[in-house]
Amino acid sequence: xxxxxxxxxxxxxxxxxxxxxxxxxxxxxxxxxxxxxxxxxxxxxxxxxxxxxxxxxxxxxxxxxxxxxxxxxxxxxxxxxxxxxxxxxxxxxxxxxxxxxxxxxxxxxxxxxxxxxxxxxxxxxxxxxxxxxxxxxxxxxxxxxxxxxxxxxxxxxxxxxxxxxxxxxxxxxxxxxxxxxxxxxxxxxxxxxxxxxxxxxxxxxxxxxxxxxxxxxxxxxxxxxxxxxxxxxxxxxxxxxxxxxxxxxxxxxxxxxxxxxxxxxxxxxxxxxxxxxxxxxxxxxxxxxxxxxxxxxxxxxxxxxxxxxxxxxx
Amino acid sequence: xxxxxxxxxxxxxxxxxxxxxxxxxxxxxxxxxxxxxxxxxxxxxxxxxxxxxxxxxxxxxxxxxxxxxxxxxxxxxxxxxxxxxxxxxxxxxxxxxxxxxxxxxxxxxxxxxxxxxxxxxxxxxxxxxxxxxxxxxxxxxxxxxxxxxxxxxxxxxxxxxxxxxxxxxxxxxxxxxxxxxxxxxxxxxxxxxxxxxxxxxxxxxxxxxxxxxxxxxxxxxxxxxxxxxxxxxxxxxxxxxxxxxxxxxxxxxxxxxxxxxxxxxxxxxxxxxxxxxxxxxxxxxxxxxxxxxxxxxxxxxxxxxxxxxxxxxx
Ligand SMILES: Nc1ncnc2c1ncn2[C@@H]1O[C@H](COP(=O)(O)OP(=O)(O)OP(=O)(O)O)[C@@H](O)[C@H]1O
Ligand SMILES: [Mg+2]
Numbered sequence: 001x002x003x004x005x006x007x008x009x010x011x012x013x014x015x016x017x018x019x020x021x022x023x024x025x026x027x028x029x030x031x032x033x034x035x036x037x038x039x040x041x042x043x044x045x046x047x048x049x050x051x052x053x054x055x056x057x058x059x060x061x062x063x064x065x066x067x068x069x070x071x072x073x074x075x076x077x078x079x080x081x082x083x084x085x086x087x088x089x090x091x092x093x094x095x096x097x098x099x100x101x102x103x104x105x106x107x108x109x110x111x112x113x114x115x116x117x118x119x120x121x122x123x124x125x126x127x128x129x130x131x132x133x134x135x136x137x138x139x140x141x142x143x144x145x146x147x148x149x150x151x152x153x154x155x156x157x158x159x160x161x162x163x164x165x166x167x168x169x170x171x172x173x174x175x176x177x178x179x180x181x182x183x184x185x186x187x188x189x190x191x192x193x194x195x196x197x198x199x200x201x202x203x204x205x206x207x208x209x210x211x212x213x214x215x216x217x218x219x220x221x222x223x224x225x226x227x228x229x230x231x232x233x234x235x236x237x238x239x240x241x242x243x244x245x246x247x248x249x250x251x252x253x254x255x256x257x258x259x260x261x262x263x264x265x266x267x268x269x270x271x272x273x274x275x276x277x278x279x280x281x282x283x284x285x286x287x288x289x290x291x292x293x294x295x296x297x298x299x300x301x302x303x304x305x306x307x308x309x310x311x312x313x314x
Numbered sequence: 315x316x317x318x319x320x321x322x323x324x325x326x327x328x329x330x331x332x333x334x335x336x337x338x339x340x341x342x343x344x345x346x347x348x349x350x351x352x353x354x355x356x357x358x359x360x361x362x363x364x365x366x367x368x369x370x371x372x373x374x375x376x377x378x379x380x381x382x383x384x385x386x387x388x389x390x391x392x393x394x395x396x397x398x399x400x401x402x403x404x405x406x407x408x409x410x411x412x413x414x415x416x417x418x419x420x421x422x423x424x425x426x427x428x429x430x431x432x433x434x435x436x437x438x439x440x441x442x443x444x445x446x447x448x449x450x451x452x453x454x455x456x457x458x459x460x461x462x463x464x465x466x467x468x469x470x471x472x473x474x475x476x477x478x479x480x481x482x483x484x485x486x487x488x489x490x491x492x493x494x495x496x497x498x499x500x501x502x503x504x505x506x507x508x509x510x511x512x513x514x515x516x517x518x519x520x521x522x523x524x525x526x527x528x529x530x531x532x533x534x535x536x537x538x539x540x541x542x543x544x545x546x547x548x549x550x551x552x553x554x555x556x557x558x559x560x561x562x563x564x565x566x567x568x569x570x571x572x573x574x575x576x577x578x579x580x581x582x583x584x585x586x587x588x589x590x591x592x593x594x595x596x597x598x599x600x601x602x603x604x605x606x607x608x609x610x611x612x613x614x615x616x617x618x619x620x621x622x623x624x625x626x627x628x
Contacts, residue, residue, distance in 0.1 A: 016628065053444055055627035072623055074448055082444035088437030092359075104348055105445050107339035150441070 005029040006158055006189055007052050012061035014047055014213075022047035023058075024213035030191055034184050036204035036221070037193040044213040045193040046085050049162045052191070053082045065158075077106075081151035085162035085193075087143060089135045095146045096121065096131040099153065106154050120149040125175055141172035148176060159183070161192045165199050177202055201225060232256065233276035238296035242267040245292045252286070254278040268296075345447075346455060353459035356432075357425045367421060367467070375471060378405065379478045398483060399498050399574045400584065405475050406502065406570065407585070419513065421467055423534050426460040426517035427527040439627045453622045457615075461514045468506040473499065501573035508569070512562060512607050515614035522621050538563040555593050558602050562610070565603035568593065572600020 007030035014022040023044045030052075039045050050056045051063050054070030063070060070076055090098055096117055103113035121131050124145040130138075135146065148164050165173050180190055181203045194200045197207070207224040209217040217227060239245055246258045246269055254275040261268050273279035287294060339345075358364050382405060396404075433439050442452050476499045480490050489495060520530045541560040548556035557565035571581060581590040593599045 050627065055440060055443060057626065072449055074443065074446055077444055077446045080444075082440070084437065084440045084444075086437050086440075088440050090436070090438065090441075101352065102441060102445070104345065104352075105442060105447055107342075107345055107446060109340040109344075110348075151444075154446075 005031050006066065007191065008062075008064045009048070009051070010062045012051060012058045012063055014044075014051060014056065014058050021213050023051065025061075026210070026213060026215050027061075028208060028215050028218070030208075031206070032189045033205045034180065034190045034192065034200075034203055035206045035208060036197075036200035037191060037208050037210065038195065038197060038200070038224075039193075039210040039216075040195055043195075043210045045195075045210060046162050047213070048210065049082075049085075049160050049191070049193060053080065053160055055082075055084075077156075078154060079157045081153065081156035081159045083147050083151040083159070083161040083164055085166070087147070089143070089146070091135040094132050094134050095126060095138070095142070095149075096128075098135060098146065099131075099149060102150050103153050108154075116153055120152045123152060123179060124149040125179075139169070140167040141169040144168045144172060145176070148179075157188060159188060159190045159192075161190065163193050163195075165194060173199070197225065232272055232274045233279070235271040235273060235276075235279070236296070236298050237269040237271060237294055239267065239269065239292060239294045241292055242269050244290070245269060245286075245294075248286050248290055248292075252279070252282060254282065342451070346451065346458075349455040350458045350462065353429070353455055354463050357429070357459060357463050363424050367424075371467065371471065375474060378475065381405075382475070382478045382482050398479065398495060400576060400580065402475065402479055402498050402502070403571065403574050403576055404585065405479065406472065407567070418464070418468060418509070419534050419538070422460070422464050422510070422513040422517050423527075423531050425463045426514055427521050427530040429456050429460055430518060430521045431525065431527060439625070443627055449622050449625070450619065453619060457514060457518060460518065461510055464510050464514065465506065468510055469503055472502045472506060476502075498574055502570070505566075505570050505573050508604065508607055509562070509566060511611050512614075515611050515618065519614045519618045519621075522618060522625075549589055549592065552592065555599050555602075556589070557593070558599060558606070562603065562607050565599060565606075568596055568599040569604050569607075571596045572604070 007028075009026055009028045012023055012026045016022050026044070026048070028048075037045050037048060047056070051058055052065055052070065054063075054065075054073060054076070057063075057071040065076055066079055068076060070080075090101065093101065099117035099120060100113045103116040104110070106113075106116075108116050126142065126145055126149070130142060135143065138146070144164055144167070148161065151159055151161060164176060168176070177199075180192070183190065184203060192200055192204065200207070201221050204221055207217075207219065207221050208215060209224065217224065237245070242260045242262065246260055249255050249269070249271060250258050254273050256272045256274045258272075259270040261270065271279070382401075433442070443449070476495075477490070480495070483489075485495075517530060517534070520533060521527070524530055541563040545556055545560045545564045548559060553559070557568060567587070576596065578590050578593060578596050581587040581596065590596075
């Protein structure tokens with residue numbers, strides 16, 4: 001971890017109107033490098049990032065970024081770039097016009113604003129043909145690229161990106177991922193939120209897990225991956241002969257329990273496995289040996305929500 | 315089952331890149347002018363209300379100028395017929411400009427009601443407030459844009475009438491610039507500025523509170539109606555200086571009269587303003603009302619600034 005933290009949260013609590021709690025007594029320190037902020041829907045990721053960029057202010061506690069309180073202290077944005085979760089565009093403009101205008105808001109002169117727009121467009125891989133189209137015509141992936149590009153205006157040292165992959169196509173995801181990796185090599189720090197680990201694990205070095213407005217776990221990506229993949233998985237199997245399959249499964253050492261939910265035609269099994277890796281390996285063998293047809297198969301624990309429920313119940 | 319494998323593009327980052335970028339920002343005043351101009355363009359973007367307004371005004375002024383040019387009855391020279399300032403005053407009242415007429419109220423409403431709410435709804439707050447731009451600067455941009463836009467509609471007619479009057483009075487070109495006459499133009503422009511600043515700050519304040527633009531419109535139309543009802547109750551009661559009690563809407567005419575130095579008897583006898591018998595003097599009511607308006611502007615702007623400063627981009 002870096003010696004001088006970029007962002008510090010001290011016992012930060014944030015309520016929204018209607019007594020909804022966004023962040024609850026949250027203390028965290030974000031250092032240099034790429035940090036992934038992970039949590040299921042409604043965990044408080046966006047709240048965290050908005051507090052860090054001074055879009056909102058805490059009810060209790062203190063937030064500092066580069067050593068200053070970010071709220072209404074817009075001077076920090078010479079060093080910080082922010083990509084909000086929601087679409088925020090002047091959508092009647094073309095992508096290029098949008099970025100030129102924002103560069104002007106940033107303080108660049110007319111000529112330099114054009115250069116700056118060109119530079120960030122190149123980084124996110126939007127060519128002229130696409131950059132000269134109106135934003136209203138953009139796909140979700142292109143919008144995300146433009147949104148990330150606007151955060152890079154003014155060459156910030158720290159990028160704060162709220163779910164930049166959300167809704168983006170696989171190509172955009174891969175592309176932006178590569179961009180982040182290269183930025184990291186050039187010494188740019190990034191704080192990026194997501195609700196799936198695999199989106200960020202390739203380039204993030206640190207992960208913070210937040211859940212229900214609190215920091216639940218943090219550490220290097222390797223440790224967090226173990227936490228997530230090494231806990232029991234619940235697996236849903238839809239089959240015409242649930243009883244027969246259950247008999248075969250229950251004797252497996254990797255299976256802790258099997259539950260049959262019998263709804264006539266929609267018979268299905270819920271399997272709880274304490275060693276999912278082993279289970280996923282043996283299941284195909286069992287199915288082939290017994291010849292039981294399976295219509296549907298999914299692990300519901302792929303989503304973070306289940307992992308978090310597991311982590312807090314320990 | 316076959317599945318397309320999408321090869322991710324390789325990210326390219328060119329040598330224009332990070333860290334080495336030299337920032338040279340333009341002076342804040344230049345940025346301010348640029349942003350204000352952009353905002354004015356935005357205000358004027360839905361073109362049709364603009365065209366309707368301009369054509370209404372134009373038709374009005376063609377009649378107005380024709381009226382001025384045809385006014386001298388039976389060849390009497392103007393100087394003997396009616397003093398210049400009185401004629402100017404009467405024409406301004408007739409044309410409804412730059413009086414606090416319904417047209418101006420509607421124009422301010424059209425220009426100002428969505429200036430802040432537009433940013434709130436489109437998420438553009440986050441675009442401004444994640445840049446090195448202070449909230450005071452943001453507010454100043456919005457305010458100047460609306461005020462300038464509306465002023466252009468208020469000042470131009472006043473200048474236009476001044477010029478038309480001059481030609482009716484057979485001014486030589488140099489006469490237009492004589493302080494003897496020019497003072498009245500300056501007085502009228504100053505009056506217009508006072509009224510527009512009041513309306514602009516009021517509308518911006520409303521639009522920072524109200525979700526929908528037309529709520530602002532309802533309040534704007536309701537205010538003069540309510541104040542004229544109150545006024546019509548006060549007059550038969552023979553309350554002294556009734557217009558002071560109902561605020562800017564009923565008293566603005568006395569401000570204009572005060573600025574142009576037109577006294578009470580003229581208002582009653584030449585303009586049929588019988589309510590003027592109830593006032594102590596034009597200068598008293600005029601100065602009182604102007605002070606009230608200045609105080610209101612200060613209060614509205616103060617509240618608006620506090621609101622924007624503590625505004626959260628949720
Ligand atoms: N503007 C708001 N008004 C009221 N409640 C809000 C508001 N924004 C967020 N919340 C609530 O605060 C909590 C945290 O929300 P937040 O948006 O920070 O979560 P998140 O982790 O970003 O979720 P997501 O993955 O859906 O983006 C949620 O319960 C949410 O309902
Ligand atoms: Mg979010």
